[in-house]
Amino acid sequence: MTVQLGLVLLLLAAAIAMFALNRPRTDAVALIMMASLPFTGVVTMQEVLAGFADPNVVLIAMLFVIGQGLVRTGVARRLGDMLVTRAGSNETRLVVMLMVIVALVGSIMSSTAVVAIFIPIVLRIAHNTGLAPGRLMMPLCVAALVSGTLTLVATTPNLVIHGELVREGFAGFGFFSITPFGLPLLAVAIVYMLLARSWLGRSPASSAAPPSQRTGLGEWIEEYGLAGREHRFEVSADSLLAGKTLEELALEPLPGVNLLAVERRTRFATHLLPPSTRIQAGDVLFVDVSNPEIDTDGLTRRFGVSRLPLAGAYFSEHAQDIGMAEVMIPPGSALVGKTIPEARLRDAHDVSVIGLRHGSGESVDGPRPERLEAGDTLLVVGLWKAISKLRSDMDLVVFNLPSEFDDIAPAASRAPFALLSLALVVALMVSGVLPNVHAALIGCLLMGLFGCIDLPSAYRSVHWQSLLLIVGMLPFSLALQRTGGVDIAAQTLVDAIGEAGPRTVLAAVFIVTALLGMFISNTATAVLMAPVAIAIAQQLNASPLPFAMIVALASSAAFTTPVSSPVNTLVVGPGDYSFMDFVRVGVPLVLLTLLLSIALVPWLLPL
Structure with missing residues (x-):
């Protein structure tokens, strides 16, 4: 062993120790290593910084932006809402659907971001x-970890390993190269978790507080006595309402009847529009009838509409579009002394008042005849965009928003464009017409052009800690290759078990990768093990692809400790897990992944 190799190994050991202790944080460790490696004389400072221009590092940054576009447009959240609607309270169905949805979403965006989105949903x-x-x-x-085995761009280690193959002169992975291994692994993981879930969940949730301290829409519906007041009416072609706005119809004097929103079906989706919309035949009107003396059957005959069923969870199911807010009348407001109709909030702000509470806390049924006083609280309903604009009205103070407001996608109307941009990126990557990084850059620009994401949110979406970790660890690969460390590690492993056969060597590579992944991030593990795996293949005169694939699969099998992946760390608190919970559940799953990988890799990627 040379002095230079000894220095590199010493720095590597220090980095692994700091990663394991999580002191300091991983990006700080990467910066320390970047500053220290040039002193070994093996790599120059320019080579240390070259990682910032690495196409895979840029690609990862672009993928963070595309993922954020899916978040801002509500695509990911809508999948979670679909889970709630379809799965109901059946735990088995919940687990299966949750894992499938999370894995599919995680195959095209950061698994860490996916988990952050789904934690409040779960x-x-x-x-x-x-x-x-x-x-x-x-x-x-x-499911988030397994999602890394579904596509090339699903997780950073895949891109790191692909980049190492390309640097060594090999073809690298295709977009779906890992998918034939990931789909069986996902199926095994789902079956395993259906059995292993009995080991978890010591604390029942029935007595726990909801995930948000804010009041929810359901609680306001109960507090203000709104249950049973909502109705849905479909507008026929010969209806009095067709082709007109409410202002043109002069319906404001109709006491106790409030149009809250207009549902309009298009070829692709159903949209909720503000009450000032010009009504068309086929529209569905969402109406609040606060006056119990109103004959709703008479309304259908008078205006030529037909009644439609209303689900009890209508507000919850449409919480991405329509919401509520409590607003207060401040002293000196121009609204003091006016009635609700005279305030004309629907004309000015596209919101409707459906509840009134005096400063004393007394709730008033059917608030229209009441004169507003300073300190009164109004419960208003409308589209979220309209509710947000209320904050600029000096005559009202928005002081309470429901918990559902935290989940609102700010660019929900842009969801079809986000999906179109994503589809184009995937098509370009799969076809190979353009390099992956070029395809991702085009996708980011399209996301911006279509309004799915803006520049501030794009910059915020990039997980700089992960990028610094990759850039800081890449020079170790170069340094170990130049000093012969990679060849020594490969030769040692081959000498120890090479005669036992290639499957045994593949198993050994998997085990070493998985063991490293217990203490350091799977990204750092991939950076260290990819060149070793390729060198082992060269020592055995075998194809490097199966060995690289084994490292990719093992890197995603980071199930065994809370620090193996940021994904694990995120769920420790919400799941009330201990270190041993991960060991108890993770170790058998890693062994199952090992057996499945050793069975499939040599079969699908011949040695």
Whole structure:
């Protein structure tokens, strides 16, 4: 061993120790290593910084931006809402659908971001169904990790390993090269978690508080006595309402009847529009009838509309579009002394008042005849965009928003364009017409052009800590190759078990990768093990692809400790997990992944 190799190994050991202790944080460790490696004389400072121009590093940054576009347009959140609607309270169905949806979403965006999106969804499901959060959080975590085995861009280690293959002069992975291994692994993981969930969830959720401290829409519906007041009416072609706005119809004097929103079906989706919309035949009117003396059957005959069923969870199901807010009348407001109709909030702000509470806390049924006083609280309903604009009205103070407001996608109307941009990126990557990084850059620009994301949110979406970790660890690969460290490691492994056969060597590479992944991030593990795996293949005169694939699969099998992946760390608190929970659930799953990988890799990627 040379002095230079000894220095590189010493720095590597220090980095692994700091990663394991999580002191300092990983990006700081990467910066320390970047500053230290040039002193070994093996790599120059220019080579250390070259990682910032690495196409895969740029690609990862672009993928963060595309993922954020899916978040801002509500695509990812709508999948979670679909889970709540379809799965109901059946725990088995919940686990299966949760893992499938999370894995599919995680195959095209950061698994860490996916888990961050789904944690409040899962907590809400647990609270509503009375399940212990721990019985759902671990399946969420496992599915996010397994999603890394579904596409090339699903996780950073895949791109790191692909980049190492390309640097060594090999073809690298295709977009779906890893998918034939990932789909069986996902199926195995789902079956395993259906059995292993009984080991989790010590604390029942039925007595726990909801995930948000804010009041929810359901609680306001109860507080203000809104249940049973909402109705849906479909407008026929010969209706009095067709082709007109409410202002043209002069319906404001009709006491106790409030149009809250207009549902309009298009070829692709159903949209909720503000009450000032010009009504068309086929529109569905969402109406609040606060006056119990109103004959709703008479309304249908008078205006030529037909009644439609209204689900009890209408507000919850449309919480991405329509919401509520509590606003206060401040002293000196121009609204003091006016009635609700005279305030004309629908004309000015496209919101409707459906509840009134005096400063004393007394709630008033049918608020229209009441004169507004300073300190009164109004419950208004409307589209979120309209509610947000209320903050600029000096005559009102928005002082309370429901918990659902935290989940609102700011560019929900742009969702079709986000999906179109994503489809184009995937098509370009799969076809190979353009390099992956070029395809991702085009996708980012399209996201911006279509309004799915703006520049501030694009910059915020990039997980700079992950990028610094990759850039800081890449020079170790170069330094170990130049000093012969990679060849020594490969030769040692081959000498120890090479005669046992290639499957045994593949198993050994998987085990070493998985063991490293117990203590350091799977990204750092991939950076260190990819060149070793390729060198082992060269020592055995075998194809490097199966060995690289084994490293990719093992890197995603980071199930065994809370620090193996940021995904694991995120669910520790919400799931109330201990270190041993991960060991108890993770170790058998890693062994299953090992067996499945050793069976499939040599078969699909011949040695």
